[in-house]
Amino acid sequence: MVAGIPILWLLVLxxxxxxxxxxxxxxxxxxxxxPYTPLFTWHHGSPSLQLHWSSYAFLFTDPLYVSSYLYSLKVAAVSTLCCLLIGYPMAYAIAHAAPASRSMLLMLIVLPFWTSFLLRVYAWIGLLKNNGVINNVLLWLGVIHHPLALLQTDFAVYIGIVYSYLPFMILPLYANLEKHDGALLEAAADLGARPMRAFVRITLPQSLAGILAGSLLVFIPAVGEYVIPTLLGRTDQLMIGRVLSDEFFENRDWPVASAVAILVLLLLVVPIMWFQRLERQELTAK
Amino acid sequence: MRSRGLFSRCALVLGLVFLYVPILSMVIFSFNNSRLVTVWDAAHSPTLKWYVALAANEQILRAAWLSIRIALVASTGAVILGTLAGVALARFGAFRGRLLLAGMTTAPIVMPEVITGLSLLLLFVAMEQLIGWPKGVGAVTITLAHITFCMAYVTVVVQSRLAGMDESLEEAAMDLGARPGRVFFRITLPLILPAIASGWLLAFTLSWDDLVITQFVAGPGSSTLPMVIFSKVRFGVTPDVNALATILVLIVATGIGVSTVWMRYQQRRRERDVLLAAAANL
Structure with a gap:
């Protein structure tokens, strides 16, 4: 009963x-x-399946779809890397802070997450646009003489994704780094290893599981991200999440939208399984 | 060692600045008089006129009220289902369907929202064709969708709390003859109550904030607050949205502040009780 109700709910929904x-x-x-041909057609009293491959053929022949796939992968990969490069030192600093201030610092990391995601992305429009805060400050400082085009660029999408997903990178990294045994580093130092070498040989390999969990938590949703590229991104190159939504809402082509969803899923099934295995290990290790 | 500590500390400070500057800028510009939003009109600012405009905006108020009602129902439903799933996963060992349940509770967390939204809408449409329910999309379908993606988060929170918890109390109760139901309500539930509370808050926030899934399963006349905001900001910045954001930030900050003070108070009371007990034993 206890397990049955949630299983039933998730099966159906x-x-x-x-x-x-x-x-x-x-x-x-x-x-x-x-607006689609029925799931089953009845022939002489028995249901028969009619499969049409036209949606898939369409997706593979139209260069627009192929390029938005590749573009989504690129954006997600670059943003994940940026998140890691920014998030790792932050998680490291929190894990090495005085125990009393750790929970306070963690709260500061998580706090923005409790305010609206949509509004935090929206805030970047005000910062990045031509007469926005960043351009105004740079003009006032005399660094630039004409406003930079920051909004509706790849750069703006990277900023938006890194900004929104950074806590998802920091938390698993922190959970991992916090468990490390300081004695190993001391031993390395006693044996004459420089801090950098000790970090590369000891801390980094030990934190691999945290790096993986954080990266997957950022990468998988970022591939299908819709709000951030719509508000901040380019208009000449769409990400796949936007393509799916446009096929559905603008063109009302439900079969093509479904085919896009299936192809995205096929692409993400390996990272999703990977994430689930990590998650299971994490939850049973405790 | 010292230089690397310095580097990571600098990164932390800069990272926190990065996290808070956009929020701060929204708050500041919500008091700006200019319609241009990001150009500070020093002669007529600060002003509260966008807050006044917000309070008079019927559309936003209606949407906010709908979002609150949906979030209340959805987070409560998600907590019930998520707690059941979390308890089953953490305490039932290897039961039939365990792998299925584990997979179905972690997948929604990383699943791109457009896919979840599309699949749920297609389900509702197919159900309506098949059994005549639900009649069209609206608040009911939004709530069902929200329960589904929020319960995954509650499950993880409850499960990890239970995984980190000693089973000896529950075993002791069972050894003393308590039935499983009684053990759950008298021992397990009180112990995981903090996890359930934070799971509920998390679910409420996620439901209240969701745009993408909601857009798929919403119908005419059931626009939630994120939908209204999105349609406003999609074509540029509007100052009354800044005012709305400021109010939300204020609510969250107050909530966190109150809960921090409350926890400090509880902790101090516990410490005092321990001291008193020690003194009484002297």
């Missing part, structure tokens, strides 16, 4: 929906409600 998406990706669009 999480697993079955994916099967339906999968099925509809093999339908054809038609002018009706709902």
């Amino acid at each position: 999480f697993l079955i929906p994916f099967i339906i998406v999968f099925r509809i990706s093999f339908s054809e669009v038609r002018l009706a409600i709902p």
Whole structure:
């Protein structure tokens, strides 16, 4: 009973929906409600499946879709790397802070997460636009003489993703770094290893699980990110999440939108399984 | 050693500045008189006129009220389902369907929201065709969708709390003859109550803030607050949204402040009790 209720709920509202998406990706669009050919057709009293490959053929032949796939992967990879480069030293500093101030610092990291995600992304419009705060400050300082085009660039999307997902990188890294045994580093120092060498040979390899968990937590949702590229990003190059949403809402082509979703899932299934394995290890290790 | 400590400390300070400057800028510009938002109109600022405009904005108030109601129901539903799932995963050992449940509770956390949203809408449409319910999309379908993605977070919070907790109290109760239900309500539940409370708060925040999934499963007349905000800011900055953001920041900051003071007070009371008990034993 205890396990049955959540399993039943998730079967109906999480697993079955994916099967339906999968099925509809093999339908054809038609002018009706709902706007796709039926899931089953009846032939002489028995249901028969009709699979149409047209949506997939369309996605693979139209360069627009291929390029938004590759672009989404690039944006997610670069943002994950930036998150790691910024988040690692921050997590390290918190793990090495005095125990009394650690919880305070962690709270400061998590606090923005409790305010609206949408509004925090929106705040960057005000900072990045042509007559925005950053340009005004740089003009006033005399660093630049004409406003820089910051909004609607790749740079703005990186900033938006790093800004929104940074806590997701820092928390698993902190959880990992905090458990490290200082004695190993002391032993390395006693044996004459320089701090940098000790870090590369001891701390870094030990924190690999944290790096992986944090990176997956940033990378997977970033691939399908919709709000950040829509508010801050380029208009000539869309990310795949936006393409899916446009196919659905603007073109009302549900089969193509479903096919996009299935292809994104295929792409993410390996990192998602990887993340689940890490998560299971983490939860059973305690 | 010292130089690296310095480097990481600098990174921490700069990182925190990076996290807080955008929020601070929204707060400051919410008191700006100019419609240009980011150009400070020194002659007529600070002003409260955007707050006044906000209070008179029927559309935003209606959307906020709808969002609050949905978040209340969704987070409560998510806490019930998520606690059941968390307890099952942490305490039931290897039961049938464990792997399925574990997989289905961690996947929604990383699943791109556009995919979750699309799949849920297609489910609701298929259900309506098949069994005639739900009739169209609206507040009900939004709530169902929110319960589903919020319960994953509650499950993780409850499960990790239980995983870090000693089972000996529960075992002792069972040895003394308490039935499983009684053990759960008298021992386990009180012990994981803090985790359940933070899971509920997390679920409330996620539901209140969600845009992408909601857009898919919302219908005409069921615009939540994030939907209204998104349609306003999609084509540029509007000052009354800054005022709204400031109010939200204020609420969150107050909530965190109160809970911190409350926890300090509780801790001090516990310490005092320990001291008194020690003194009484002298």
